[in-house]
Amino acid sequence: MGSAGSEEIRKTQEAFRYCIEIQRQYPWLTGEAMRVKKELISAASCDSLSLTQLCLKLLFDERPPDLKRDKEMGIALCHAVREGHETVVRTILNSPLAGAIPISGTYGLGHALVMAAENDHEALAGLILNSQGGEMISGSGSYGLGEALYCAVDKAHEAVARAILSSQKEGSIPPNGASGLGRSLGSAAKSGQTTLVETILRAPGATRIAPGVEYGFGHALRKACEGGREASARLILSSPLARLLLPDGEYGLGDAVHWAAENGHTTLVLAVLNSEGGSAISAEGYFGLGRSLCTAAENGHKEVVEAILNSPFGGAISAEGKYGLNASLQQAKEYGHDELARVIKSYRGGGSIFMAGVSGLGHIFLTVGCGIYSLISQVSGAFFRVAARIRSSH
Structure with a gap:
């Protein structure tokens, strides 16, 4: 077995061990129904591509992807984005279940974009902005384009800030x-x-930025x-x-x-x-x-x-x-x-x-x-x- 295969096995084993920590962070992930989702979050956190793919397949086989928004899918995406696991992020966003990821709110696409901005992951920001639903991320509010832009600028992540500015529609950021x-x-x-x-x-x-306000x-x-x-x-x-x-x-x-x-x-x-x-x-x-x-x-x-x-x-x-x-x-x-x-x-x-x-x-x-x-x-x-x-x- 090559070094790449050995590394993937190591990541998968680490992901299974990390399930205990995921259970502690998200206590509602109990029972058989939530087991695969818990493993998906662990796999995304530990950059285990094979386990990520397996969990996505099991979830897709379990139910159609368009029944409801799936917060756990968003959690897995946010964990992968935070750690900079580009291949896993791409896999999640390209899966048939990607449409189940919330657009706004905690663990939505906007939240993942803010995490990419905070951690200077330009490529991941681009993937999120160009993903299914990325164009629907709000310009304002919590986890909107404006907040993501501020996070990128505040941490001097210039490339991410430029990506966000170039992606916005006319006046979408207030x-x-x-x-x-x-x-x-x-x-x-x-x-x-x-x-x-x-x-x-x-x-x-920018021409509408008020002069004399906070x-x-x-x-x-x-x-x-x-x-x-x-x-x-x-x-x-x-x-x-x-x-x-x-x-x-x-x-x-x-x-x-x-x-x-x-x-x-x-x-x-x-x-x-x-x-x-x-x-x-x-x-x-x-x-x-x-x-x-x-x-x-x-x-x-x-x-x-x-x-x-x-x-x-x-x-x-x-x-x-x-x-x-x-x-x-x-x-x-x-x-x-x-x-x-x-x-x-x-x-x-x-x-x-x-x-x-x-x-x-x-x-x-x-x-x-x-x-x-x-x-x-x-x-x-x-x-x-x-x-x-x-x-x-x-």
């Missing part, structure tokens, strides 16, 4: 929500998978800025969808600047500030430049502080207020960033901390100038907010 394209886009942006960011942005339905377009930009993924952030900012991002608010441009500033990503701070709509980011408020400045000062990010102060928008940050220049100076001092405190103190912009030695008339001109700049910034911000809402409504 743009938004927990199983939407936006969530996968955010995961790709967070981990710096630029090719996947590009691929998702070009996918059917798992939306702005959320993906925030993830890229938080993780210092400059290439991904620039791809997002250069997309036509970037025009819909509001300058302020959660998942807006100001929010992205804050996360970049908190983590010391100077180039990303400048990239967002110089993007379309970046000039409309408010100087004040929770999502304004002042808060980003304070956060950078607290964390000792000197280059970020200098970039914000020396940008065309730094002069709009007031001296007073919760997120003013005085507050950023206090943050730098409180956390022991003395050199940074000197940088802020020597800044040539307006504000009461810089008024020592300035004449009353000069103080007036400086205060009025900063007020006008702040007013222009607020008007510009309002314009961009209205424009973004008009764009998103069309």
Whole structure:
């Protein structure tokens, strides 16, 4: 007997031993009627092709395959997919009983696809997608195409992600929500998978990813800025969808600047500030430049502080207020960033901390100038907010 035959005998023996564990996992598999199904699951788990084929034949001889959906068939498929047993998976999917495997839900085809995505089994994902019933896997919900795509992207399994994206029908994966394209886009942006960011942005339905919601377009930009993924952030900012991002608010441009500033990503701070709509980011408020400045000062990010102060928008940050220049100076001092405190103190912009030695008339001109700049910034911000809402409504 050849080595291949000996290996198959070993796998079959292992499968029979594994039946005890299968019984423990699925306690309803009792009695003579369930014995063959239990052995099928064991055979699929242990890559025993001959036992798999025998069990499928016995099950087919027992009853026609179209009576009802068969959860145990799905369990066997999922076990084989998880372990990467391609020949066994192909045998199950090509058998007359394949039509009995559920499409959705636990141990359905969608569940098997998610397992292939999680374990980077590109060939198995292709087999499932092209199998009988594969085209009926839902785009949304648990064990849908969207969840499988997210699992592949989240684990950097690029080939599987591409296979899923290329297989979907027009818009079958929803743009938004927990199983939407936006969530996968955010995961790709967070981990710096630029090719996947590009691929998702070009996918059917990507133009409908909402800008300012969780798992939306702005959320993906925030993830890229938080993780210092400059290439991904620039791809997002250069997309036509970037025009819909509001300058302020959660998942807006100001929010992205804050996360970049908190983590010391100077180039990303400048990239967002110089993007379309970046000039409309408010100087004040929770999502304004002042808060980003304070956060950078607290964390000792000197280059970020200098970039914000020396940008065309730094002069709009007031001296007073919760997120003013005085507050950023206090943050730098409180956390022991003395050199940074000197940088802020020597800044040539307006504000009461810089008024020592300035004449009353000069103080007036400086205060009025900063007020006008702040007013222009607020008007510009309002314009961009209205424009973004008009764009998103069309």
